[in-house]
Amino acid sequence: MTVRFGRLAAGLAALILAGGTLLAAGCGDDDGSGGASDGPGGGAELVLADKGFAESAIVAQLYAVALEDQGFETEVTSLGSTEIADGAIRNGEIDLYPEYTGTAFLNVLGRDGASAPAGAEAVFEEVKAAYAPRGLTALPPSPYNNGNEVACTTDAAEEYGLETLSDLGEASGNLVYSANAEHLTRDDGLPLLRREYGIDFREVKTVDISLRYRPIEDGDAQCVYAFGTDPKLATLDLVVLEDDKGAYSAGVPFQNFPVVNTARLEGLPEEAGAALTDTLAEVDALLTEGEIRRLIARVEFDQDDPRDVAEDFLVAQEVVASS
Amino acid sequence: MPEVRWEWIADHAEEIQTRSLEHLILVSASTAIGVAIAIPIGIAVRGRRIPFAAATGITGLLYTIPSLAMFAFLLPIFGIGVTPAVVGLVLYSLLLLVRNTAVGLESVPEAVREASRGMGLTPRQVLLRVDLPLALPAIMAGIRLATVSAVGIATVAVLIGGGGLGVLIYSDGIQRALFFTPIVTGAVCATVMAIVLDLLLVGVERLLTPWARARAAVR
Amino acid sequence: MSLAADIWEAFRSPLTDGWGQTLTHVRLSATALGLATGAGLALGVLCAKIGRGAAFLVITVSNLGRTVPTFALIALVLSVASLGFWPAVFGLFALGVPPILLNTYTGVREVDPGAVEASRGMGLTAGQVLGRVELPLALPLIFAGIRTSAVQIIATAALVGLVGVGGLGVIVQSGLANSQTEVLLAGAIPIAILAILAELVFGGVQRLITPKGLRLARRPAR
Numbered sequence: 001m002t003v004r005f006g007r008l009a010a011g012l013a014a015l016i017l018a019g020g021t022l023l024a025a026g027c028g029d030d031d032g033s034g035g036a037s038d039g040p041g042g043g044a045e046l047v048l049a050d051k052g053f054a055e056s057a058i059v060a061q062l063y064a065v066a067l068e069d070q071g072f073e074t075e076v077t078s079l080g081s082t083e084i085a086d087g088a089i090r091n092g093e094i095d096l097y098p099e100y101t102g103t104a105f106l107n108v109l110g111r112d113g114a115s116a117p118a119g120a121e122a123v124f125e126e127v128k129a130a131y132a133p134r135g136l137t138a139l140p141p142s143p144y145n146n147g148n149e150v151a152c153t154t155d156a157a158e159e160y161g162l163e164t165l166s167d168l169g170e171a172s173g174n175l176v177y178s179a180n181a182e183h184l185t186r187d188d189g190l191p192l193l194r195r196e197y198g199i200d201f202r203e204v205k206t207v208d209i210s211l212r213y214r215p216i217e218d219g220d221a222q223c224v225y226a227f228g229t230d231p232k233l234a235t236l237d238l239v240v241l242e243d244d245k246g247a248y249s250a251g252v253p254f255q256n257f258p259v260v261n262t263a264r265l266e267g268l269p270e271e272a273g274a275a276l277t278d279t280l281a282e283v284d285a286l287l288t289e290g291e292i293r294r295l296i297a298r299v300e301f302d303q304d305d306p307r308d309v310a311e312d313f314l315v316a317q318e319v320v321a322s323s
Numbered sequence: 324m325p326e327v328r329w330e331w332i333a334d335h336a337e338e339i340q341t342r343s344l345e346h347l348i349l350v351s352a353s354t355a356i357g358v359a360i361a362i363p364i365g366i367a368v369r370g371r372r373i374p375f376a377a378a379t380g381i382t383g384l385l386y387t388i389p390s391l392a393m394f395a396f397l398l399p400i401f402g403i404g405v406t407p408a409v410v411g412l413v414l415y416s417l418l419l420l421v422r423n424t425a426v427g428l429e430s431v432p433e434a435v436r437e438a439s440r441g442m443g444l445t446p447r448q449v450l451l452r453v454d455l456p457l458a459l460p461a462i463m464a465g466i467r468l469a470t471v472s473a474v475g476i477a478t479v480a481v482l483i484g485g486g487g488l489g490v491l492i493y494s495d496g497i498q499r500a501l502f503f504t505p506i507v508t509g510a511v512c513a514t515v516m517a518i519v520l521d522l523l524l525v526g527v528e529r530l531l532t533p534w535a536r537a538r539a540a541v542r
Numbered sequence: 543m544s545l546a547a548d549i550w551e552a553f554r555s556p557l558t559d560g561w562g563q564t565l566t567h568v569r570l571s572a573t574a575l576g577l578a579t580g581a582g583l584a585l586g587v588l589c590a591k592i593g594r595g596a597a598f599l600v601i602t603v604s605n606l607g608r609t610v611p612t613f614a615l616i617a618l619v620l621s622v623a624s625l626g627f628w629p630a631v632f633g634l635f636a637l638g639v640p641p642i643l644l645n646t647y648t649g650v651r652e653v654d655p656g657a658v659e660a661s662r663g664m665g666l667t668a669g670q671v672l673g674r675v676e677l678p679l680a681l682p683l684i685f686a687g688i689r690t691s692a693v694q695i696i697a698t699a700a701l702v703g704l705v706g707v708g709g710l711g712v713i714v715q716s717g718l719a720n721s722q723t724e725v726l727l728a729g730a731i732p733i734a735i736l737a738i739l740a741e742l743v744f745g746g747v748q749r750l751i752t753p754k755g756l757r758l759a760r761r762p763a764r
Contacts, residue, residue: 052498078494080482081719084403181703181712182719184557191557200556205706206715207625210500214625215706303502305334325622387741388734389697395714395730399723475611479701482718492617501621510614517609 039071040275044268048076049097051085053209054299054306055146055229055292059098059256061310066283069320070275081182082107090135095264101127101141102148102254106188113192113251120145120253127257137265139280141257142287147249148188149226150177150199151238156222164244168223169198177201178215179225180208189225196247210300228254229289231297256287286317325503332508339491343512346487349480350473350520353409357416357469362462364417365424366450375425382418390415390479398483408477408485415476416469420462427461428454456532463528467521474517478509488513548724549731558713558725564732566708570699571736574631575692578638582687585639586646587672600647607640612698625705634698638691645687649680682752689744696737710736 046067050060057078064074077094079085086108088094101120104127105111116123120141128138152162152175160171168175183189184206193199201223205215213232215221226233226240228249233240243250258280265273295313298304315322332339368374385393390411397407431454439453440446455462481489491509496502553560589596619633653676661675677684700711713729716722 052494054499078490078498079484081721083719083721084484087721178706181715184712184716185552185555185722185725186720194557204559206703206708206712207706208497208500210498211625211705214500218624218626220626220706300500303499305331383741384738387693387737389693389700389737391697391700391711391714392730392733392737395718395726396734398718398726471609474609475613478611478613482715489613492614496621497617501617503621506614506617506621510610510618513611513614514606514609517611521609 039069040271041067041071041073042269042272043071043073044272045073045075046096046264046276047094048074049079049085049088049094050076050306051082051097052078052080055227055296056098057306058292058295058299058309059287061306062283062287062314063096063098063258063280065307065310065314066279066319067276069314070279072272072276082186089259089261092261092263094261096258096260098256099138099259100146100254100256102249102252103188104131104138104259105252106192107186110187113247116252120255123253124255124257131259132262135262137260137262139258139260139277140284141255142284142292143255144287144289144292145228145253145255146292147228147254149228149240149243149249150193150223151226151230151233151240152223153216154237154239157239157241162239162241164242165193165197165199165248166244168241169200172199172201172223175201175223176203176205176215176221177223177225178205178207178212178221180212181206182209183225192248196245229292229296231293231300234293256284258284282319283314286313286319327507328504331504335495335505338495339508339512342486342488342490342509343516345490346474346477346513346516349405349408349412349477349485349487350470350516353412353473353477354416354466354470356409357413357420358466360413361417361420361465362424365421365428365462368421369425369428378425379418379422382414382421385414386418390476391482394479394483403484405480405485407483408480408487411480412473412476416473419469419472420465423461423465423468424458427458427465430461431457459532460528463524463531467524467528470520470524471517474513474520478513488516545724545727549728552717552722552724552728553713553732558716558728560710560713560728560732563708563710563713563729564736567696567699567710567733567736570627570630570634570702570707570709571692571696574634574638574695574699575688577631577635578691578695579642579688581635582639582642582691583646583684586643586684587650587677589643589647590650596647600644604640604644607637612637612694613701616698616701620702620705625707627707630699630702630705630707633702634695637698638695641690641694642684642687645683646680649683650676652683653679682748685744685748685751689741689748692740692744693737696733696740700733 048060048064050056057076060076064076067074079088079094079097082099082103085094085097085099089097099108101124105116105123106113109127109130117126124138124141131138150165150168152168156162156175160167160174162168162171177190179190184204185191190199190204205221207214212224213230213236216224216236216238224238226238232238245251260276265276268276291313295309298309299306311320314320364378368378388396393411393414394407397411401407401410435457436449436453439449444452477485477487478489478492480487481493488509491505491512496504496506496509499505552558586600589600615637616630616633619636620629623629623632650672657675657679658671661671666674699709700714703709703711703715710729710733714726714733715729717724717726717729
């Protein structure tokens, strides 16, 4: 029987060896795509993240492609939400991700919309100041504003006389809302609508964020959790409700800005650090509402890959050379 | 039937490879750890009614808990990432492995064990040289079941940051408005992986138990 | 015990609608299970009667059911169909059929031929033989299959939260995204309870209807 056991051991050893070889082979070739170390980036490795929806993925890829062109090595990972991204960047799991000033203000910092200073710049400065002691650096934002909105079908708007969010508060018991799971319990999401405007929908259809217009299209919902930059706001028969109390997105602007882990930024050699901030500023300056809408439409309608969309855009804008 | 965009697959070949490898690591690591935990437990509870019932009861309960819930329970303890994914997969593998180990050991004919004791083997030697090798078919059956089951459950690991083929299905597919190509790619890769691993393990079992084949032939 | 109170609050909150989602989850699962049982029984009996030829079909379906990851299957079904209650039910139905089909087929095939012959000899028609002899004898195994499917369906119903039909998985996803442990658990605990309940109830019924003589160490198909 010792022979049998010896064979068992031999068999297991062979299996482990085979597995180990596979692992080694697989691990070896996963280098970052694109540029080598030529450029001010000097091959510094950066881990970027997006928050799991199309626009976020596009911006993250825009950053990644532009930075690679400057000689950085980048990796983009997809995280599930703002909370997760914030936690990850604070403990250094990721180095950089795109956030919104409004989200940072209301959700991450937990501040009251009513207490927001007037003007997008002032809000950004407040966010920047509050982020510094958290170990995070907020870099200048893009021009486009992507507020959280509620949009309803024009039919529903006519039937219930919906023009503002307060109007919705009264009529919401008859209406069905389409949103994603995160929105349901996020402080600046449905809880805020309920609290400030008395909005209490008859039913909420919870779908993945990329599918939130489907219930509208299928006729199963009349209202939807919309972003200011959604291409479908233009193509579907929807009306955006006005934030009359200023507690939702009217009170606070939602500009896209890069968040960087301060320790990582300061740990870079001076040339690389400057290249990082300059490149991000260059990319962000290009993002107007019209441009970002076009990019989102490519991903959401044509199901193009965010990376391809980012590359095409940056090449067309002559930020990076075509490869 | 939505069409498959082959260019997508070609463009993402590297990602598909990476995710497959991640998936394989999740499955093999958890099965290996499961085996390391389950075999001693199986040895300890064999032939003893109440310990056996307790062991299979607890591991059975774990097996019944749906994977999303299980991963949710592990999240506050382990955070997101590979760790809770592996822990969850290990817990799922235990029922099949413990049960099959114990039952396999129990089915060793008493006559054989007595004979080997008669030849002067210590209880430990009996275990290592008689019981375990003879229980090998049952143990391997458990490993096969646990492995195939792990391939399936590991697809959910993406939701807690565990990576694997679920990334193709969820992040690249579902989160891009149910983009069909990566979903089908992930599904096919996972299914193929399950089948290939199952066959591999059958081969390993045949290698390790040539006497079973001989017995089958005689029958 | 403050966490327990938080979890309960999160469950009852009108935002998460814990009771409503539980009801939806049960409706989804029960509908799918009912349909799967019907189809699995019918197909299983049919294949058992056809005999050898159908064995290949049954084995293949059963193997596919075991190896295709349920998450992938659901995603596939939903990407092909529209969003809504019935597409979700169909997906759950698809993964609930194989265990019931396999166990019905096996159970009916393994019925003692002597018992069948005896009842034929007593003058029973084929239909009566099926209804009064074969199915009752196969019932324990069939129930094992239903039990497996029930747990599988309840588990996978947690994953359909992205198609607008709700279910407890939505609450889990909400808590997951916002790192709210109490919300996460407010969704996960009921899911686990439902699955364990199904296992206990069906398992208990299975044990009750298994004649003592048949309670061998036979492994029901899992």
